[in-house]
Amino acid sequence: MIGQIALLIILLLPAVAGFVGYLIGKKSERNRDLFNIIITGIEFLIVILLYKEVSNAPVNLFISDIMGTGLHLKLDIFRYIFVWISSFIWFLTTMYSTQYLIKYKNRNRYYAFFMLTLASTIGIFLSENILNLFTFFEIMSFTSYALIIHDEDQYALDAGKIYIGMAIAGGMVLLMGLFLLYEYTGVLNITEIGEKLIQLGNIKYLISFLIIVGFGVKASIVPLHVWVSKVYPAAPTPASAILSGVLLKTGLFGILITTQYLMQGDFMISAVILILGLMNMFIGGLLALFQRNIKRILAYSGMSQAGYILVGIGLMGVLKENKLIAVYGTLYHIINHALFKVLLFMGTGIIYMVLHEVSINQIKGFGKHKQGLKIVFLVGFLAIIGMPGFNGFISKTLLHEALAEAGHRYPNIGLTIAGMIFTISSSFTVAYMLKIFITVFMENDEKYKGQFKEPICKRALLPMVVLSVAVIYIGMRPETVLTIIDQAIKNFGVDGEIEIHFYTFNNIKASLFTIGLGVGIYVIFVRKYLRKKDGNSSFYVNPSLNWFNLERNVYEPSLMAIFTSTSVVFHVIDRGVVNFVHYTSNKVNKFSGMQIKRDSYGQIKDSYVEMNSLKDFLNKLAKNMNSLTYSVFIVATILVVTLVMLTF
Structure with missing residues (x-):
């Protein structure tokens, strides 16, 4: 009973707080900011307290006569991972926003929609009824749209148009899939649909295709990723952080539900997801190499990192009963990506708060003498490239091991090429992150020495420090997260625990080889081909602007x-x-x-x-x-x- 009440609270509390905070903000912005921090802190605390009950048994809540078919909420360990990371990131990002938005207009409106977006996101992850999930998914699209267009300039409005257009189109395709799903199965509960759907003929592939397309828009899956490069730079940095760190996961969550719950790990669907994941990894990483705006680099990076998770989801179906390591790698990278990507966005936001610019051509040398900012950004940099000792190394090692396992069980040229794409895409990550870090934090520009310290305060740096500690702690103590995933794997029809010694010679050698390859791409390609000289100064060019554009x-x-x-x-x-x-x-x-x-x-x-x-x-x-x-x-x-x- 207490668990059921807690489910309602974590769903409704942010929504109610959005309206209450708006009224408070009419009289006192300081009190509103404090109120929002407290509410998101309470939300995170309740989620932490729920762990003990959820680890014993799933918590279910059904309320009839809501949304037509009733509201069915469920929290098991698998969903708990998404709810925990969402509430944790939102708490830190809310704290960060109170500093970032000081000079922005319409702050009251921003916080109202920020909290409503949290409520709808939690609703997605808690929904056991797939129609409930769709409803929250569409609510999230509209509330996050208000965050994207917050600046209300022409660029933000144009970005908002493509975002809401893609969201609505994807939502309609998803709804068509759900209509067909219900027509053929008569079931809406996610854990029950698979038994009915798997018995159908080829129509099940059409249904799953429509549903995956609908979720794929949010997951920035190729070729539905065209909104990414416009939306992330347009939105205020805290909004960009949750778009990449959390909202991206709603689409991946939907795809994971479709492939593993609805389609029961169907081999054909899983193989397609694996191929799309490899395309995401490679294309996202390649496009990130050419960008000059840091937020746009991180946008394509998010698309590439989503590819790692899609590869893991695909391998879960391809490996069938041997998918244990793929499940671990997928869930682990979902957590890790949220941590280091939000950290990198926050670091970028600090720069924008000071200079109102994030083009590396304009801000080179800014961070050379900003030691605190340099350190936390370096932590995010080392995490995303998979450096041993940081959390990204753990999940990427798991995913690489899963891909190697698939190659061992199904030896063919396709999986050999997949392994090569995995390595090359990982080296792209090293190259584009070096491009940012060396230009902004290593190159010298005396005009920034000892300047611009006043606009940065502890409220903005504290969340980054917390994320940095989490990144390093998980990297050094991977069993911390493995303990939670150990319980979640039962949701995917497998038992057992993995015993991987991450810091072996072979794993470290593989990671350092990839990093070395990335350094080579940076030196030979990025520095020689994309960097041009103009007298005593240098600048980067982006030839991809003239490429074929979807x-x-x-x-x-x-x-x-x-x-x-x-x-x-x-x-x-x-x-x-x-x-x-x-x-x-x-x-x-x-x-x-x-x-x-x-x-x-x-x-x-x-x-x-x-x-x-x-x-x-x-x-x-x-x-x-x-x-x-x-x-x-x-x-x-x-x-x-x-x-x-x-x-x-």
Whole structure:
């Protein structure tokens, strides 16, 4: 009973606090900031206290007559990992935001939507009913949209358009998949769907495809990643941090649920996810190499790191009953990525708070004499590249071992190439992070020496220190996280515990080889090809701006072609409907003219007034018909595209 109440509290507390905090902020921003920190701290504390009960047995709560099919919440150890990391990151990011947003406008609105986004995110991870999950997923899209457009400049608004457009499109595809899912199975509870779905014929692949596409937008899965490079730089840094550290995981959570719970680890679906994960790793890392804006580098980095998790999810199905190490690696990297990526975004935010610029061409040398900032950023840098002693080394070693296990059990050229892509993509990570760190923290620029210390306070640095300690502690004591994952693996139909000695000669050698390869790419490619000289100064160029672009060369022309072709049809329908209404209205006019009668006092009788009102109504209907038919056009276009997808 206490656990059920706690589930409701962690779901509703942030939502209620969003509205209450907004009212408090009308009178005192300082009190609002303190209130939000306390609320997110309480949220995190409740989640910590829930661990003991959840580790014994899952906590379930069902409330009927909510969302049509009832609200079904469930917290087991698997979901607990996502809830814990979300509440932990939100607590630290809220504290960080109180410093970062000091000079921003509309702070009250920001915090309200920030808390609502937390509530919807927790709702996603707690939902046992997949329709509940979809509802929270869509709420999160709209609340996070308000965070992305917070600056309200043209760039932010344009980024918001592509984000909400992709989110709505993905949501509609997801909803179509859920409609088909319920039509064929009649079940909505996630743990029960798999038994029904796996018995279906090939239609199950269409259903899973639609659901994965819907979740894949948030997971920045190739080729649905086009929003990433625009949205992350546009949003305030705390929002970018939760977008990459937490909201990205909602999409990955959905894909993991689909492949392992709904499709029961189907080999074909898992193989596709594995291939997409490798593409994410490679393409994201390659594009990050060319960027000059740190937030854009980290955006593509997030896409690449999502690829590691997708590879793990794919390997879970490919390895079947031998998927134990893949489960460990996937869940471990979900935790690790959130920690080091939020740390790196916070470090970038510190720079932006001071200089209002994060282009490495403009800020080179800024961090050379900022020892505190340099150290915490270095921790994030070493973690993401998988340096031994830091948390990234642990999860990347697990994922690499899982890939090697697949290659051992299914020896073929495809998995050999997959191993090479894994290594090359990891070396890309080293190269683009060196590009940031050396330019910003190693190169010399005397104009920054001893300057700009005042704008940085402990409220911004403290969360970074906490994250740095967590990164190092997990790296040195990997069993801390393994203990939790030991309990979570039962959700995936496997038993046992792994006994991997991470700091062996071979593991360290493999990590250092990858890092050495990355240093080579940085020296030979980044420094020689992307770095140009202009007299005594140097700058980086980005030739990828002229490359083939999915959004510019595929999506925009395709959508315009669909709009142009279908608008011809709907123009005919539009004119037909309007002409019919006008024709009907004219007939009514004639008919109403014949009904004019006056009483003995010369007043028009009620029958005429009624007919005249009908005429006015029809005239108004004719004027508004264009808006109505264009609305029909939008809905019909989406349906046509969906039908085409279903056909193929």
